[in-house]
Amino acid sequence: MSTDDAPGAAGAIEEPPPTAPQTVLMSVLRVLGALAIPVVGFGVLALTFNYLKNADANRFLVVGVAIVVGVGGVFFLYWGMNRVVEFLPDRYHEGVRPFIFVGPALVILAVFLIYPVINTILVSLKDSLGEKFVGLDNYKFVFSDESMLRSIRNTFGWIVIVPALGVSIGLAFATLADRLRRGEAFAKSMIFLPMAISFAGASIVWKLIYSFRPQGFGSNIGLLNGIMIGLGQNPVSWLDQQPWNNLLLMVIMVWMQTGFAMVVLSAAIKSIPDEILEAARIDGANELQVFRRIIVPTILPTIAVVTTYMVINAMKVFDIVFVMGSPETRGTEVIAERMIHWFFIANNDGRGAAIAVVLFVAVIPVMLFNIRRFREEEAIR
């Protein structure tokens, strides 16, 4: 797009062509004007942030100011930058603008994601304070420490069992609910509802189910132990039953994420043309055959995507194990939880970083797969 004929912001177009020194002066003035906007903007922001750090201020006011500043700040940023561009000499406008549009995103991604990847890899080769290089010691620790090894084993359990259960229950439920004459939407919302809850909230929900009180410490109010007592059995301290307690924690994640699998798979099932299913039925296929020979193969790509998503989620599970408590004594450690443990509670940056790198390496295949897919899609576009 040509910019030469576009009217400039300062209305310079009607003046006679300026001489060279005048142009330089104008440019300098405009650049200075352009710089003034961000300087003033940052001054105001700095003042408000100092206010926000003030511990004595009224909480309502602080929260209100925070929201206004945060939301307003981002719009001010773009508005200000656009003004800056308009102050610049006209011929730069269209060349500079794309970088104003993508610039903030690229800066944030570079500082908060790309730089950290490199930095974490470096820190993982250093000691607990992140100062001296220690070679591969931290990785040796990751693959030899008893608790670490247990966490890796447990995480393998999570990434196999949670997606397997979530996808199969989700698929079965989606198929069955599809056959309901009434109430399909309601039934599906009930399965989907736990998706709205935080892992921390869900952990409390399930703690109540697993709750156990030893004899003499009050009555057992947990649902599972209520059932045990109803069956005439002794109550069980569910969360201390190694290694089964891992399974009990996985159930929480299955409960939360099955809804997701169900909704996506249900959409895929509904997109199968009815004629195909009808043709199979007319040819004498029973419902189970229709499901196995037609529905499942047709939606296989969607199943693969949902499974990948759940595998990645399960790999990074942290909140459930953390909130349910005592992972080390209960043997329920997982990799992401160990990372926070070593980084935050044990203050060992090197080990924490090495554990993070292990997680990162595990998702690299997915990352490359995503990029390859994207490039194929772009090639078709």
Next chain:
Amino acid sequence: MSDAVAAQPAEAVADSTHASVSESKGGSWFVRIAVFVVVILWIIPTLGVLITSFRPESLIDTSGWWTVFAHPFRPAGWTFENYRLALDQGGLADAFLNSLAVSIPATVIPIAIAAFAAYAFSWMDFRGRYVMFVAVVGLLVVPLQMALIPILRLYNNGGTLGNYYIFPDLDLVGTFLGVWLAHTAFGLPLAIYLLRNYIGSLPSSIIESAKIDGADHFTIFWRLIIPLSVPALAAFAIFQFLWVWNDLLVAYVFLGGTTQNRVLTIALQQLVGARGENWHLLTAAAFISMSLPLVVFFSLQKYFVRGLTAGAVKG
């Protein structure tokens, strides 16, 4: 990342228009019973917490919540006291405010930044456009654990590359700005990816004709693209809002667990740690933390599903 998930987010929960074509679709008893059993199984955990949160402490401690069904209408069996205690003593009221102060900007900021970037990636010509976008796609699944240590160090000490500051020492730990930026960064790749898919698929004719009418990119973006992209923006906004609201890890690392700063999820976690058997507080607190997501869920279910299923690619 697939078309089924990202490009055409499903909206199946609210949608059950599949034509009933076959005899067997009427729903045999087996189907109805199976669906019913699963639904009951899925509701029971939440129902238990909901009921418990309205029972007096003395009753919670002596009998299971399911016993209320024996005498559901006895007034002595119900109370709001737990909620008052949780909000007040448990400090949940402040935590709720903090959660709002974190979640609202941490939703708006990434959307604004991503929308601008998505527009540029779709409709502006500049060097390195393709390579940059491929990098964004690559960043989709980077585990955020990878970013925690370096960013915390940047926040604490600033960052230098050789002798040059690449990040000033802003003392951002424990500030809202610090959490917003972190959430923004972790939400950005997905936001850019989804919004580019959407904005890039708008017909190029409308943008061309706006250009012919003399509109510059900034005007086109504000007046044309943003209004047209509302469905995509809303879907992502809901996903990001719930993600931030329900997040424990990022808030724990960058905001910390002081009573002044902590958000709801951290307050919950601390309640579990400190008062693990105070079920009257725990259940009320859990429900307070769920209240807003549940309101979103029931009022905006269509967008909610779209947002969550679109969020399937977030790393």
